[in-house]
Amino acid sequence: MQTRNLHRIRPCIPPLVLHACATAALAVLSACGGGGAGGGSAGSGSPPDAAAQAQARVQLGERLFNDRNLSGSGRMSCATCHDPAFSHGPSNAQAVQVGGAFETEFGLRASPSLRYLDGVPAFSLADGSLASLRGGLMSDGRAANLEAQARLPFLNPLEMDNGSVAILAGKLRRAAYAPLFVQVFGETADDELKLTQATQALAAFQRESAQFHPFDSKYDRVLQSLEVLSPPEQRGLQLFRDPEKGNCMSCHEIVTSSGQQPRFTNFGYAVLGVPRNAELPANRDPAHFDLGLCGPQRQDLNVPAYCGAFRTPNLRNVARRPVFFHNGRFSSLAQVLEFYNTRDSDPARWYPTVKGVVQRFDDLPEALRGNVNRQAPFGSATPRMSSADLQDLQCFLETLSDGHRIGTPSREACR
Numbered sequence: 001m002q003t004r005n006l007h008r009i010r011p012c013i014p015p016l017v018l019h020a021c022a023t024a025a026l027a028v029l030s031a032c033g034g035g036g037a038g039g040g041s042a043g044s045g046s047p048p049d050a051a052a053q054a055q056a057r058v059q060l061g062e063r064l065f066n067d068r069n070l071s072g073s074g075r076m077s078c079a080t081c082h083d084p085a086f087s088h089g090p091s092n093a094q095a096v097q098v099g100g101a102f103e104t105e106f107g108l109r110a111s112p113s114l115r116y117l118d119g120v121p122a123f124s125l126a127d128g129s130l131a132s133l134r135g136g137l138m139s140d141g142r143a144a145n146l147e148a149q150a151r152l153p154f155l156n157p158l159e160m161d162n163g164s165v166a167i168l169a170g171k172l173r174r175a176a177y178a179p180l181f182v183q184v185f186g187e188t189a190d191d192e193l194k195l196t197q198a199t200q201a202l203a204a205f206q207r208e209s210a211q212f213h214p215f216d217s218k219y220d221r222v223l224q225s226l227e228v229l230s231p232p233e234q235r236g237l238q239l240f241r242d243p244e245k246g247n248c249m250s251c252h253e254i255v256t257s258s259g260q261q262p263r264f265t266n267f268g269y270a271v272l273g274v275p276r277n278a279e280l281p282a283n284r285d286p287a288h289f290d291l292g293l294c295g296p297q298r299q300d301l302n303v304p305a306y307c308g309a310f311r312t313p314n315l316r317n318v319a320r321r322p323v324f325f326h327n328g329r330f331s332s333l334a335q336v337l338e339f340y341n342t343r344d345s346d347p348a349r350w351y352p353t354v355k356g357v358v359q360r361f362d363d364l365p366e367a368l369r370g371n372v373n374r375q376a377p378f379g380s381a382t383p384r385m386s387s388a389d390l391q392d393l394q395c396f397l398e399t400l401s402d403g404h405r406i407g408t409p410s411r412e413a414c415r
């Protein structure tokens with residue numbers, strides 16, 4: 001569960017923030033005397049309709065999400081990199097997206113899908129071993145929650161690049177939806193608070209709107225006994241689970257302890273040794289390495305054993321992604337599966353050869369290459385799966401795409 005951070009909000013909490021718990025909202029309302037900040041019906045003394053206010057907050061979040069004016073270039077919104085028509089992921093096959101005030105700045109990582117993030121727990125270290133780390137947003141877990149995350153793209157010079165909090169707050173005050181904003185949060189002259197409120201609306205939109213977690217893939221329908229997997233899909237699922245074959249489930253977990261719908265991730269971290277992507281402008285500098293948990297973007301965990309680790313993403317809608325892994329190194333799912341299957345048996349296929357020596361795990365400095373995970377499907381001198389197996393595995397992954405209409409046949413090779 002995400003915390004709702006009610007207590008971070010300044011002095012007199014606008015009543016509309018408290019959609020989660022109507023009683024608390026009323027208690028706070030009377031404590032605040034209903035004065036001023038709430039706006040709308042609060043001032044009149046009549047209790048706000050909590051559901052309607054929650055709805056308004058989500059609506060505001062959607063407006064913010066799609067507002068291209070909230071960028072230095074005036075041309076980029078959250079939806080530019082997280083397109084609803086592409087499962088809230090990128091709509092093009094560029095490894096990284098281009099942002100900045102003049103749309104000339106290349107990002108550092110591939111744009112992820114924003115679906116099903118409501119299940120990501122807060123970042124935790126447990127016993128400190130890499131295997132025990134969990135959660136946090138961003139592929140290095142550096143954002144504590146959706147609210148904290150939403151600040152980052154607005155001010156990132158490689159992304160929306162608004163210049164300053166004051167400039168952004170000014171845009172929020174002048175936007176077409178400014179009245180809705182004031183209805184939800186009340187007036188404020190405090191720019192920081194204005195931005196915090198915008199991030200709260202964005203988080204509410206992502207958490208509460210059904211479009212971010214429809215749970216209507218073929219696989220969901222199979223769990224509801226409304227569909228059946230075809231024989232190739234069923235075989236693919238077996239390979240996904242089999243500890244000696246795909247072993248995908250050891251990280252892309254299917255069964256959740258709480259009995260919730262499967263997320264296809266344990267929210268943990270692993271070092272896969274994904275090959276360096278020469279297409280990334282940042283990689284022109286041979287000394288630059290994106291080491292995930294241990295930096296350079298994340299700054300607080302400089303532990304060598306964590307270097308190269310990224311959060312295990314969920315695999316819903318993965319068959320629709322145009323690029324894969326944190327550095328966008330691969331552009332087809334088939335390639336990703338081949339990589340998993342032959343990384344260790346045929347490294348020359350994936351890593352460059354210099355003077356006759358294959359540079360295994362070339363996107364990590366040499367001293368850190370020992371961090372790379374060697375459990376199945378890796379760590380075998382011969383591939384664990386045949387090419388027919390990989391096709392079945394792909395057929396299974398295709399059943400994880402949202403918006404399945406019951407009875408629609410799978411593509412021919414997967415029937």
Ligand code: HEC
Nearest residue numbers: 077078081097099109110111112137138139149150153159
């Ligand atoms: C220029 C492209 C771009 C724009 C614009 C953009 N993002 Fe992102 N977003 C990314 C990239 C790249 C990442 C992955 C960053 C990382 O892992 O370090 C990301 C990550 C995220 C995540 C974390 C996903 C996860 O799996 O943990 C969320 C949530 C998110 N973005 C929401 C937003 C919101 C809300 C906005 C608008 C305020 C926005 N993004 C604007 C590119 C973009």
Ligand code: HEC
Nearest residue numbers: 246247248251270274310311312313324325326336340373
């Ligand atoms: C040791 C844990 C682990 C195992 C086992 C594992 N994965 Fe992953 N998977 C990850 C991590 C971590 C990433 C992200 C790595 C990165 O971005 O550098 C990932 C990324 C992916 C991606 C790319 C997703 C995206 O959004 O770009 C796909 C597809 C994938 N895994 C499928 C599989 C399949 C299929 C299997 C089994 C053959 C498998 N994984 C086994 C941890 C694992």
